[in-house]
Amino acid sequence: MAHPLTDKITQQLAQQQATGLLRQRxxxxxxxxxxxxxxxxxxxxxxGLASSVELAQALYQGALTYGVGSKASPLVSGYGAAHQLLEQKLCDITGHQACMLFCSGFSANSALMKTLFTSTDVVIADKLVHASIIDGIVDSGAKLVRYLHNDIDSAAHLLAKHPNNVLITESVFSMDGDSAPIKALSALCQQHNSWLIVDDAHGFGVVDLHGCAAITAKQADIQVVTFGKALGCQGAAILASQDIIDFLVANARHYIYSTALSPANAYLAFSAIEFIEKSxxxxxxxxxxxxxxxxxxxxxxxxxxxxxxxxxxxxxxxxxxxxxxxxxxxxxxxxxxxxxxxxxxxxxxxxxxxxxxxxxxxxxxxxxxxxxxxxxxxxxxxx
Structure with a gap:
């Protein structure tokens, strides 16, 4: 007799295959x-940094200097000099007070949403935000309301209806490639005493890191950046005020119970930022x-x-x-x-x-x- 889970797996794979929606490696x-x-x-x-000789050498040097593996979670013994070096660099670039590192952008977004929000919160998000944001909000139990994509009037309407909350957008949207009106959204959030969270995965590092097009702490209360896009390596970070980061460090289950980002990879991301600054x-x-x-x-x-x-x-x-x-x-x-x-x-x-x-x-x-x-x-x- 087949197990019920086996039947479910077989049926779903067959349906996905028939509709052309089966994902395969x-x-x-x-x-x-x-x-x-x-x-x-x-x-x-x-x-084009993922295959660069310069970053390959940086990874090698990072492994020799700081080690290949973190060995433990950041709250045990997995937080070292390479992680601190990268976090400080990211704060210097963006103007945020503090930073914490994750192994991927998906885990950073998921941990942020699940830790920050509860069932008493209302979260306002662009219609096209990433799946990691949606999953995290759903898991948190918060009420999710979504404004029309990149529509300032729609966002303003929801902020007026739900003030003192949080609005979430991406800087560059991963499937459409268009950019969010960050300046206008930031002004709206300030008007309605709401935080602005920006998923900056596809924007960070592509423009001048210190230029006017870069997202900074003056615009976003919380900023998520990833290293697997423009930096050509692996990992992610949440940037925010010291109080917010202290709260996340103490309460984010993913951060507490996961082995920290490899110190070699942390040094690699630091080196990638420096390489971009010089290029x-x-x-x-x-x-x-x-x-x-x-x-x-x-x-x-x-x-x-x-x-x-x-x-x-x-x-x-x-x-x-x-x-x-x-x-x-x-x-x-x-x-x-x-x-x-x-x-x-x-x-x-x-x-x-x-x-x-x-x-x-x-x-x-x-x-x-x-x-x-x-x-x-x-x-x-x-x-």
Whole structure:
């Protein structure tokens, strides 16, 4: 007799397979066409640091100096000099008083929401905030109300209805690539005595770390940054006032009961920040590549969204057609993301193309040319 859980697993996998929504791991691989450069347009390594020699050397040096593993949770013996060095660097950049490190952005967001909120709280969030934020709020028992995406009037209405609470947004939205109106949202929150929490995962490090476009403590009461995007490594941090961080350190179960971020990785993230500070050409190269992709796509008749960031979605709508285009591009040597529901709303499946500073003009030209051919051949009218 089959176990009930076995039946549930079998049925759900079959249903996901039939609807084209089955998620599976795949080793990175490309096509066999030797006339095309094999290149990845799917990852979040926006500045191309994940494979850099300089950061490989920094990881090696960090391991030699501070050790490979943390050995314990931060509250036991897992908090060392490398962690403190990185936290201080992040505070210096953003102006926040204090910082705490996590092994991933998902765990940081989840821990923040579950620890900060209870059933007595109302949390106002952008309609398109990340799954880690939603899951954490749901687990906390707080009431979640959501305003229309990047809509200041909608946010103002909810803040007026629920003052003295918290509003949450991303800085750059991971699936649409558009940027939140942080300055306006910050002003609204101050007007209604509410905190602003910004998930800065896809924004941090891409712009000038000390520039006017960077998120700081003057705008966000709490800021979450990740190291797996522009920094090209691993981990995340929550930045806030000393009181907030002290509260989270004392009460966040994920932080209390998890082995701390590797000291080698903490030193690597610190080194990545310093490398970016000394390499202002990298964001400039990225911006140049974004502009080139958008110009070539427009000339080829490919309809784009308004995104001006490294994340360039091409909305196809149908799940199967989206997968077909992505698979055809892979055969030609180009890996792009194929994003389907429930990650995005039904009927809004898209190719998620991400540019980075290391892409060459030739690679971008070839991608656009192949994409234009496929969209025409499959008679897809992207919307």
């Amino acid at each position: 795949k080793l990175l691989g490309f096509g066999t066409d030797t006339n095309v450069i094999n290149v990845d347009f799917s990852h979040n390594d926006y500045l 202002p050409h990298l964001p400039s190269q990225l911006n140049g590549n974004i502009a080139l992709f958008r110009r070539l796509s427009t000339e080829a008749g490919i309809k784009l969204t308004a995104s001006q960031t490294a994340i360039q979605p091409i909305i196809i709508g149908d799940n199967s057609l989206t997968m077909a285009v992505a698979e055809s591009l892979a055969l030609k040597g180009f890996k792009v993301g194929a994003i389907r529901s429930p990650t995005v709303p039904a009927g809004r499946a898209r190719l998620r193309i991400t540019l980075n500073a290391q892409h060459t003009p030739a690679q971008i030209n070839q991608l656009v040319a192949q994409l234009a051919l496929l969209l025409t051949d499959l008679s897809i009218e992207n919307q």
